[in-house]
Amino acid sequence: MRMGIVTGSVWATRKAECLQRQTFLTVDIGEGNIVASDQVGAGVGDRVLVVLGRTAAQYCMEAPVDAAIVAILDKKEGA
Amino acid sequence: MRMGIVTGSVWATRKAECLQRQTFLTVDIGEGNIVASDQVGAGVGDRVLVVLGRTAAQYCMEAPVDAAIVAILDKKEGA
Amino acid sequence: MRMGIVTGSVWATRKAECLQRQTFLTVDIGEGNIVASDQVGAGVGDRVLVVLGRTAAQYCMEAPVDAAIVAILDKKEGA
Amino acid sequence: MRMGIVTGSVWATRKAECLQRQTFLTVDIGEGNIVASDQVGAGVGDRVLVVLGRTAAQYCMEAPVDAAIVAILDKKEGA
């Protein structure tokens, strides 16, 4: 998974039907912003854990997504 | 998912049979152009959301694609 | 998918049994050469469309490949 | 797989239910830190083998993870 900071959100009027119930947030994962489906109620500025790829879709009830926020991080020990 | 700008389209006379019904657009996702199957009727200049990987194929009825446009973005708040 | 130029081919005497019927071409996708299974009869110099990842394997009858050439491009409009 | 060094751990009070039993460690795989589910009892400083992608989720009983530590390396011969 990747650690990142929530930087904003995106709106789309025209989108795939199956995306209607998804909330999309932009997350800076260190190599630019990606868009992830929020599964934990994260907000701008939160430090989050993002799962990427096919697993994200399975976690989001097979919605066509490839990134999902699965945790809000409290703290990190070490580097 | 990645945000990108639709930059053009591609034509192929010789292609896999199962790709006949797919419309392919080129999308600049910040690290060069990729080719994505359009699922929402996007056009050149549109700011779109692209899903990558295995999930894209599932969303495109198991066509051999690895990128699909799933939304046209209205606006983006934050960074 | 990625657009690329076919740059050559590879031979392997010792290979996985299930790869016997695959033709492998090297394709420059802008970030160096990858090796892709040819599914459309492409040749050196052709501009092709390459699908990456798990979907490529499914398209190649579950052979252990992660890249497949699925189309030869005629032209490209836009950037 | 990637070789990496365990650099720390992460805590998350708010997280996906199915992540409750996972231990997450940060691993430097040479291109920055990723977060991986520990499956072998690794500790900070250990040199480990990390499997990425969908396979990691399957190995972690379908938890929504995309990286798992599957071995602690003893030594490495060659480059």
Add this chain to the structure above:
Amino acid sequence: MRMGIVTGSVWATRKAECLQRQTFLTVDIGEGNIVASDQVGAGVGDRVLVVLGRTAAQYCMEAPVDAAIVAILDKKEGA
């Protein structure tokens, strides 16, 4: 797939049970060393073909691996 040169091997006493029968080699694929499961009896210095991702796991009888050596290359024509 990626072409690479076998550069060494790795040992792990503590590892996932299902990895016991796998032989792991380090392969330089041009962007640093990765660790791949050897399926063809490759040795240090061999030029090999590596399949990445979920397909590698399927090819290795569902072991938790994300890279597998599937061929030893004889020669390469073209670039």
